[in-house]
Amino acid sequence: MTLPVVFIDGDQGTTGLQIHQRLHGRTDITLVTLPAEQRKQAASRAAAINACDIAILCLPDEAAREAATSIENPDVRVIDASSAHRTDPQWVYGFAELNAEQKQAIASAKRVSNPGCYPTGAIGLLRPLLDAGLVPRDYPITVNAVSGYSGKGRAGVDEFEGENAGQATPFQIYGLGLAHKHVPEIQQYSALTERPVFIPAYGSFRQGIVLTTALQTRLLPSGVTGASLHACLTERYAGSRFVEVLSMDASKALTGLDPRQMNATDRLRLMVFENAGHVMLAAVFDNLGKGAAGAAVQNLDLMLGA
Structure with a gap:
């Protein structure tokens, strides 16, 4: 054959x-x-x-x-x-x-x-919630994300691992013109009708991404809570080989999110955090893996x- x-x-x-x-x-x-x-x-x-x-x-x-x-x-x-x-x-x-x-x-x-690496996390979090009508398609979404420097490609690796590595900026927010090339991709495949704000950054670690977006329940349909958002994600990705949704209890027990925690895997880990009418959706994954x-x-x- x-x-x-x-x-x-x-x-x-x-x-x-x-x-x-x-x-x-x-x-x-x-x-x-x-x-x-x-x-x-x-x-x-x-x-x-x-x-x-x-x-x-x-x-x-x-x-x-x-x-x-x-x-x-x-x-x-x-x-x-x-x-x-x-x-x-x-x-x-x-x-x-x-x-x-x-x-x-x-x-x-x-x-x-x-x-794209960043859109993988944003779309993974948002698309199921918009499809289910739990988040309005015109919600004013802001996505914050930090990637390892390998997200810059060979230039990033050279910057942090080359002969001038000691001069590399340890943390840098970029895309200050609010016109990052991933924005149309995030909007289109999340099914948003309004352009999201996307704020990316690089950190002084080789690979891994932590991405978050915050929601206010007062701007969501009546009765929508962090628990219902979590239930929607859990149902959407039930049985998925590459996407996992951390339980609310396991998320609540966390004291921080390490962008490197899913490195060397091809898995996208999603989490929901809630307190006093605020919800934070989070994704952690390897920018060179699932990303x-x-x-x-x-x-x-x-x-x-x-």
């Missing part, structure tokens, strides 16, 4: 390296990458992508668009780990837990766009029928 050929285009960045490590040694696929001298040769890349069954693009946005347009073989399927196609209606969004139909949509898709490489491999397995 001929094994499906999987080509990783751009296997030297943080996400590409992680995907390569996860796929190296698998016996159900033939894994292809380009040698160093061919990685920037358009003809070599085009030949490789048109000869594979599934291409995984781990490239900057513009390069990902160019790679996608270079495909002439109608049988080639693509997973794009960049943000180039995430809100493109011709691409299937690769968050398998988005709704009951999404796994099958990914499994049969020709073009899949891997979710990137783990999601890409999850989508690949769905596309392979695994």
